[in-house]
Amino acid sequence: MTAHEIVLLGGPDSGKTHYAGQLYGRLQRRPGRLRLRPGEATPTDLTALQEVLSCLENGRAAQHTPVSTWTEVQLPLIDNRGRLMDLSWPDYGGEALRDVLADRVVPPSWQARLTAAHGWVMLIRINSEVVFPATLERIPQKADAKPSLNNVRATTWDSNARWVELLQMLLHVARIDTVQRVRRPRLAVLLSCYDELDAGSQDPGEVLRQRLPLVSAFLASTWSAGQMTIWGLSSLGRALVKDASDTDFMQDGPEYQGWIVPPGGGVSNPDLSLPLTWLLGTE
Amino acid sequence: MSFRCANSGCYVTDGEACALGHASSTECDFGAALHAAAEHADASMRDTTGRVPWSGAALGLADLGQLTPRARSIVIGVMGPHDAGKTTLLTGNYLALLQGHRVANAGFSGSRTLAAWEGLAAWTRFDDATRPPTFPPHTPRAAARSPGLLHLALRRDSGEFRDVLLTDGPGEWFTRWSINEAAPDAEGARWTARHADGFLVVADCSRLASPDYGTARQATRSLIERLGNHIAGRPMVFVWTKSDHTPQERPRAAIREALGAHIPNVREAESTVSRPNSLVTALSLLLEDTWNPPYARRVVDPVLGNDGFARFRGRGHDRT
Numbered sequence: 001m002t003a004h005e006i007v008l009l010g011g012p013d014s015g016k017t018h019y020a021g022q023l024y025g026r027l028q029r030r031p032g033r034l035r036l037r038p039g040e041a042t043p044t045d046l047t048a049l050q051e052v053l054s055c056l057e058n059g060r061a062a063q064h065t066p067v068s069t070w071t072e073v074q075l076p077l078i079d080n081r082g083r084l085m086d087l088s089w090p091d092y093g094g095e096a097l098r099d100v101l102a103d104r105v106v107p108p109s110w111q112a113r114l115t116a117a118h119g120w121v122m123l124i125r126i127n128s129e130v131v132f133p134a135t136l137e138r139i140p141q142k143a144d145a146k147p148s149l150n151n152v153r154a155t156t157w158d159s160n161a162r163w164v165e166l167l168q169m170l171l172h173v174a175r176i177d178t179v180q181r182v183r184r185p186r187l188a189v190l191l192s193c194y195d196e197l198d199a200g201s202q203d204p205g206e207v208l209r210q211r212l213p214l215v216s217a218f219l220a221s222t223w224s225a226g227q228m229t230i231w232g233l234s235s236l237g238r239a240l241v242k243d244a245s246d247t248d249f250m251q252d253g254p255e256y257q258g259w260i261v262p263p264g265g266g267v268s269n270p271d272l273s274l275p276l277t278w279l280l281g282t283e
Numbered sequence: 284m285s286f287r288c289a290n291s292g293c294y295v296t297d298g299e300a301c302a303l304g305h306a307s308s309t310e311c312d313f314g315a316a317l318h319a320a321a322e323h324a325d326a327s328m329r330d331t332t333g334r335v336p337w338s339g340a341a342l343g344l345a346d347l348g349q350l351t352p353r354a355r356s357i358v359i360g361v362m363g364p365h366d367a368g369k370t371t372l373l374t375g376n377y378l379a380l381l382q383g384h385r386v387a388n389a390g391f392s393g394s395r396t397l398a399a400w401e402g403l404a405a406w407t408r409f410d411d412a413t414r415p416p417t418f419p420p421h422t423p424r425a426a427a428r429s430p431g432l433l434h435l436a437l438r439r440d441s442g443e444f445r446d447v448l449l450t451d452g453p454g455e456w457f458t459r460w461s462i463n464e465a466a467p468d469a470e471g472a473r474w475t476a477r478h479a480d481g482f483l484v485v486a487d488c489s490r491l492a493s494p495d496y497g498t499a500r501q502a503t504r505s506l507i508e509r510l511g512n513h514i515a516g517r518p519m520v521f522v523w524t525k526s527d528h529t530p531q532e533r534p535r536a537a538i539r540e541a542l543g544a545h546i547p548n549v550r551e552a553e554s555t556v557s558r559p560n561s562l563v564t565a566l567s568l569l570l571e572d573t574w575n576p577p578y579a580r581r582v583v584d585p586v587l588g589n590d591g592f593a594r595f596r597g598r599g600h601d602r603t
Contacts (some may be wrong), residue, residue: 003492036363080556089388104334104335105333105334106333106334106335107333108333131379132404132408132409133409134378134379134381134382134559135407135408135409135416136374136375136378136407136556136559136562137556137557137558137559138416139407139416139417139556143526156405157397157398157401158381158401159405161381161397161400161401162384164393164397165339168335168393168394168395169335173333173334173335174335177353178392178393178436179353179354179444180442180444181438181442183484188558200388209383212384213381213383214381214383215389216383217380217383217385217391217392218391218393220389220390221389221391221392221438222392222393222396224444234528258527260324
């Protein structure tokens with residue numbers, strides 16, 4: 001049996017907790033390629049998932065995970081060829097990731113995880129990313145439009161630059177050389193809340209290329225082909241709210257909601273554990 | 284074991300004067316309790332483990348040691364008079380990468396100076412109704428001994444990886460340098476001329492089209508003539524910026540003549556912000572030429588003397 005750790009990277013409100021909750025529901029009640037090991041199926045400690053599971057059962061969205069939280073769920077897994085593995089799934093407040101950029105320091109606990117991890121999962125919610133359009137050709141060419149020196153602009157970074165800087169920092173801290181293309185860790189990019197994008201069965205890689213071109217170029221030129229994949233993820237399949245129940249969602253139970261669009265596009269698949277299967281190299 | 288003063292701002296134990304002005308550390312309240320420093324050093328080691336060796340701002344010479352050992356790096360010297368569009372040319376290339384374009388047939392593979400790039404790009408953006416977008420402001424004329432370097436890492440599909448360092452210096456440096464090679468405030472221009480692997484020299488078409496074209500022609504020509512002494516066969520691309528203005532024919536011919544006389548193998552490009560792709564083309568042209576280092580010249584044994592015993596220079600050399 002091998003123990004696998006993954007690192008989950010996602011900013012605030014990118015859907016980390018919902019994905020964790022839905023993933024657990026899938027593994028336990030409606031398994032695909034990966035399932036929980038019979039006999040020891042229920043993880044010993046479910047505290048981390050308790051709140052999200054009960055919210056989803058009632059057709060409500062889960063609360064925001066507090067910043068200081070760092071919890072892990074140990075999932076004993078078995079794949080469809082009978083191989084055993086232990087997966088530790090982390091959950092934390094997404095602000096922690098934003099602080100990495102602001103403080104330019106990666107906490108030592110993260111550094112250890114990043115170095116040891118078998119794979120990285122990156123959650124990007126495209127619709128909440130700030131992207132500026134190209135405007136160079138539309139700047140008025142007037143002599144009196146000359147800016148003065150003390151007119152310093154407060155800068156909001158383009159999301160493209162934020163993600164690239166973050167990945168560069170994490171790669172550096174994990175002591176991964178990028179002059180050669182990266183082979184380990186594998187990287188699964190999940191475009192979360194894919195239902196917001198109306199992308200249908202479009203290739204998620206293409207969606208990322210259109211919406212965050214610099215990130216897409218960076219990933220393609222940093223990771224080896226085949227060691228990085230881009231998926232479209234809708235953990236819930238629809239938008240839920242925190243203070244009202246969605247009856248449709250409640251009726252069947254959360255394990256019948258949510259889907260994932262595989263790399264390259266195509267029909268959406270209800271097996272939310274597919275990126276993990278790929279990440280752990282068991283496909 | 285080494286000791287430190289309990290006052291963290293005091294370096295008396297490093298041989299400096301007491302921070303509070305006492306003649307001897309024993310007279311000072313803090314100095315009475317010199318702390319063992321071993322643990323302190325260990326703590327500061329731990330603090331730096333999760334840090335990265337770049338801040339995102341433009342790189343200085345001290346930063347190069349962190350970057351250049353990892354791969355082949357290309358230093359591009361961007362030269363030209365003040366307000367000719369050097370910084371806009373660079374910003375245009377970053378904005379193009381942001382839109383997913385490729386530069387020199389290579390994909391974006393990271394940058395150590397994203398904060399500097401974003402700082403420049405912010406000027407061109409509509410993020411606040413009260414501040415219309417403008418071109419990046421005049422690069423400040425600092426007393427620095429080297430220009431700020433903007434960094435791009437590029438990778439071609441074949442896997443070739445290059446660190447591209449673009450100099451972003453103020454135009455006055457180059458104007459001063461073209462007048463007086465030894466000018467004390469042109470140290471940055473001398474650094475650029477010495478260390479660049481290739482040059483982008485820009486000339487402002489709008490100024491060459493204006494009635495004041497004489498001054499512009501003079502500035503550009505003297506820069507070309509100065510650079511001609513230093514270029515030593517390195518590639519150069521001459522960029523006619525703001526090319527939506529058509530410069531007057533004869534000043535343009537005069538500049539071309541100077542180029543032909545002083546810079547062998549010069550290539551020309553035109554760029555204008557109304558076609559942002561033209562900015563990328565100009566840089567790509569130069570990167571194509573500098574992507575691979577020039578071949579080394581064949582080593583020829585020098586003739587050191589005419590002593591008969593030192594005459595043997597290999598067999599069959601001259602017979603072919």
